[in-house]
Amino acid sequence: MYTTTQLDDILSRVEKPARYAGGEYNAVTKDLAGVKLRAAMVFPDVYEVGMSSLGFQILYHFLNARDDTYCERAFAPWPDMERELRGAGLSLYTLETYTPLGEMDLIGFSFGSEKTYTNALTCLDLAGIPVWSKDRTGGDPIVVAGGHCAFSPEPVAPFVDAFAIGEGEDVIGEIADSLVASSVQPREERVRLLASIPGVYVPAMLTWNYGADGRLSGWEAAPGASFPVSKRVVRDFENVDYPRRPVIPNMEAVHDRISVEVMRGCTQGCRFCQAGIITRPVRERSPGRVGEIASGLLPVTGYDDISLVSLSTADYSGVDCVVRDLVETHGPDGVGVSLPSLRVDTFSVNLAAQIQTVRKTGLTFAPEAGTERLRRAINKNITDADVFDAAESAWRQGWKRIKFYFMIGLPTETDDDIVGIARLVREVQRRARAGGRVRLDVSIGASSFVPKAHTPFQWRAQASPSELERKLRLLREATRMPGVRLSWDDPAESQLEAALARGDRRLAPVIHEAWKAGARFDSWQECQRWDVWRSAFEKTGVDPAEFAGRRRAYGEVLPWDHIDSGVTKTYLKQEDERTLIEELTPDCRESRCHACGIIDGLMPEHARYGSCYHD
């Protein structure tokens, strides 16, 4: 345990010392006497981002709810703090007790983005923990990782002892039980025992075979392991526990508010969306339960904003009445309600109008593609008329600014689809001018399409960086008009993300090499070093295009075939094929069951959607 005097000296020199000081309201303190398992949840990004992650707070809560476990927190240090820690010969430490991470029994990483992988290596290395799983011995903590990235874990598999696949609160207790029970056993055995827990993947127990073409040809499971590993799912989402006393950040976080999950899963079925597949099936919380959770959190947090979170909150069947109830009950106390995601329709705009009485911020919509044709191809069920209606509803209710998110480089995209973005935006503005004499400011966020594992587009090639550059130039020219602002991602960043998102274990040395050469905080513009990544790929002889830019055959062994999301490959392939005929697959809650597999495979007791959803 470090003393504050040891830390004062370095904290006085870093840019935002509150990130590393701890002492927050609701941070858990425990008498170590009864504790058998010491754990640290480590978020591989800065404090302000990690403290905003609901998943991070959920796992912290679940572990600390156990009498035999003490879970603390740590976050990736910004480069200035990394330098100071190294300079002073100090380890990365937990914020609760200033204990070096190396003294923990369990280190938990939450991977929500591939661009945080290098930060995880920094955290391990700063704690004196070998970054390669195979080099860890005796008293080294057991490193477990989860989050959406765990569904395609191979690029970081050699750094991680075990992955928890799926919803963490469903499995974290069993992991803790196992580690408590195995505390006297050798480390290797403890890790091996974790593999017997459903939903836990131990990379050391799977060996990949490669064919003559250098590509994966299959795997061999170690004795005692079986694959694929099926994800864990919370069955009783209505009653599952949640952070009763979330830790309140001491400095402004990205999301400084109460987050109440109203729903998990999404049945919109956008073909590019990974979250929509891996979080199936859809489960809702009753409006009563949502209200109860929100009311309970207000006095213990002091927040004045309640966010109703899910992948698509406008699809939550109780959204209308929950919003109304919350505004009625807590509005007089100065508490606001916010919705993180809006659908492109007037219903959503009216909801936003209800809660945002002051039109301070703009409204954000994600049509994703510029033409109806391409939207059909990616199964984004929105017509141009929907976009016009939503925008009109917005300016009629007082909004002067709208933000649209689009993707470029989507499968089957033509130049006309890109120019279509400009046409759509121009028409939105024209209607506002003609119909309401409103000068509507539009900002466009354009990101490059990144094919992800477990989606209908998992076999698709990503457009090359130079092709994406060309498409961006086209978009920049087409959208050069008054009242329109365009922002975009660097195609190099998108290619890296695509390689890391669909890579196999050969990506691990690339990540290690880039990290050694200084890659840090790869999603932060001020830190991005593509030169470092380029030379890491060259040095290790790995071609990023092999993983990012190659169309894969349906029969190919995929590096995430050993992870079962519950949705079948047959369904994903069928969806991918419907792209070519530009055929929509409607929301299964509003039409019929499309047999994606989730109900039959994972939750046979769960109601089938479609015909029986409204029963």
Added chain:
Amino acid sequence: MGAATTTEAVLRIVLSYSKTGPARYLGHLDLLRTFQRAVRRAGLPIAYSKGFNPHPRMMFASPLPVGAAGLGELAAMDLAAYTDPRALAGRLNSALPGGVRVNKAWLAPLARGTFGAEITSVWSVRVAAPEETPPGAVDWQSALAGLLGAAELRVERSGGKVRDVRDRLLGLSVEEECGREAVIEMVLLQKDELSAKPLDVVCALEKRVGPLKVVSLERRAVTADSAQSGGGGRLSESPAANARDASRASDAKSRARGGE
């Protein structure tokens, strides 16, 4: 958190609080947010400002630099309903994060302003001469005497403006001497938005004794030379006294109103 019936201010409570340990690293805006949330958690009937975007009526005297500890910091909040200051301090303390603690709270008359134009602070600044300095080699006493005897203390402020803050330097003394380190007590004045800062004094001192490192920075007390903090650290002893204070507070308020 009961439904607020009114948010109009009826009385002011002044707080003397400390900011130590991990809370030293809270920036001023973080501290404001922390107090605002603590007030909500404690369910205190805070008053809100009027206007399009009402905000809770809380005031803080003279922000501390990040990293510095404060033992007797001053804040004030306006309440929409009478609350016993001692009870308020207790409720706030159970709602504040580690290192922030209200030590005293007392009633004060409502007024439009905050802490007046003159704020005096007493600092304990621990400085260290370079490692190779033999113990006792620095004559702290005479260096400080030299600073106090000088006619001016010129410091550079934002925009490269050079100002003389000698008359903002009220007192200097050696609190403690140990090896190559010394704790220097500084009494500094902030007036008309110009103040002498602890680091101004350290810089001036360096010109006399050579390079110094600031080991720790602690503000022991802040006093505001204004009517609002007229309680001068006094806690009202009895409910009757509190009620008297409250009624005086509302008198003051109606007077202030009349003058608007």
